[in-house]
Amino acid sequence: MEPDDDLQLHELLREWEAPNAPPSLEARVLGRRVAWWRFLLTGQIRVPVPVGLAAAAALIAMGVVVARDRGRGAVQPPPPETARAIFNLKDFQPVQNARVRVIRSGYANQ
Amino acid sequence: MTDPEFRSAFHGHKDVLYRFAYRMTGSEAAAEDVVQDCFLALWRNPAAYDPDRGTLRAFLLGVTRNLLLKRWRRERPHDALEDDASLCPPADLEGRERAGQVARAVQMLPPLQREAVILAEFEELPLEEIARATGADLAAVKSRLHRARRNLRRWLAPLLETKGTTYGT
Numbered sequence: 001m002e003p004d005d006d007l008q009l010h011e012l013l014r015e016w017e018a019p020n021a022p023p024s025l026e027a028r029v030l031g032r033r034v035a036w037w038r039f040l041l042t043g044q045i046r047v048p049v050p051v052g053l054a055a056a057a058a059l060i061a062m063g064v065v066v067a068r069d070r071g072r073g074a075v076q077p078p079p080p081e082t083a084r085a086i087f088n089l090k091d092f093q094p095v096q097n098a099r100v101r102v103i104r105s106g107y108a109n110q
Numbered sequence: 111m112t113d114p115e116f117r118s119a120f121h122g123h124k125d126v127l128y129r130f131a132y133r134m135t136g137s138e139a140a141a142e143d144v145v146q147d148c149f150l151a152l153w154r155n156p157a158a159y160d161p162d163r164g165t166l167r168a169f170l171l172g173v174t175r176n177l178l179l180k181r182w183r184r185e186r187p188h189d190a191l192e193d194d195a196s197l198c199p200p201a202d203l204e205g206r207e208r209a210g211q212v213a214r215a216v217q218m219l220p221p222l223q224r225e226a227v228i229l230a231e232f233e234e235l236p237l238e239e240i241a242r243a244t245g246a247d248l249a250a251v252k253s254r255l256h257r258a259r260r261n262l263r264r265w266l267a268p269l270l271e272t273k274g275t276t277y278g279t
Binding site: 010012013014015016017019021022024025028029 | 117120124125127128129132133138142145146149150208209210212213216227231232259262263266269270
């Protein structure tokens with residue numbers, strides 16, 4: 001390959017000029033350098049829509065499960081008065097005239 | 111790396127990185143994203159740069175190049191990085207602006223040839239620095255450059271002919 005060929009190609013290629021970095025790049029780079037602890041407080045992340053929807057659905061499902069478990073594990077309320085009255089023993093009295101009758105086994109066989 | 115050092119690195123190399131990314135992708139938005147990621151990588155892990163292994167420019171070009179190739183593989187998982195099947199007849203460039211024709215021809219190159227020609231022809235980096243930036247040995251860089259120039263001569267033959275030289279197939 002002739003050196004002139006390379007030179008000609010080089011000159012032709014140089015006709016394609018690329019722009020320098022835009023000013024917005026400086027803000028994006030120098031403005032985004034934050035310490036990790038500051039990022040935890042003020043940082044933002046972009047989340048794809050499907051991931052966001054899945055995370056929201058998972059949170060809702062967890063909330064439902066937790067609420068249901070709380071309902072099951074809660075202390076039962078005391079029974080109402082009517083129910084307690086059924087088991088009230090205040091009218092229970094001992095037998096007044098108890099007649100003891102002894103049944104022997106021989107008699108039973110007759 | 112201190113803040114002034116980082117600022118100095120940014121101002122010293124942002125343009126070469128941006129032009130490189132722009133010529134590799136053909137997109138201003140993509141170039142801005144890639145260069146931003148490159149500098150953030152430097153900020154987060156400045157120890158990754160070892161001055162004994164080359165210049166900061168070569169290191170940053172290498173980071174940018176890796177980000178570009180990652181992007182390339184994500185967008186075109188089945189395309190080869192170094193593919194010489196692109197030896198096709200001269201493109202029909204008639205009626206287009208010369209600079210646009212050059213841009214189109216460069217972007218038709220396989221990525222490894224394209225990065226070599228961009229760094230050598232446009233940024234005029236020495237071959238050793240290109241080798242460091244691309245993680246290749248000198249012979250590989252020369253070979254890629256040779257093939258890239260051969261392809262470009264072929265594709266841009268109509269434009270080169272107008273300058274008095276005819277390039278056959």
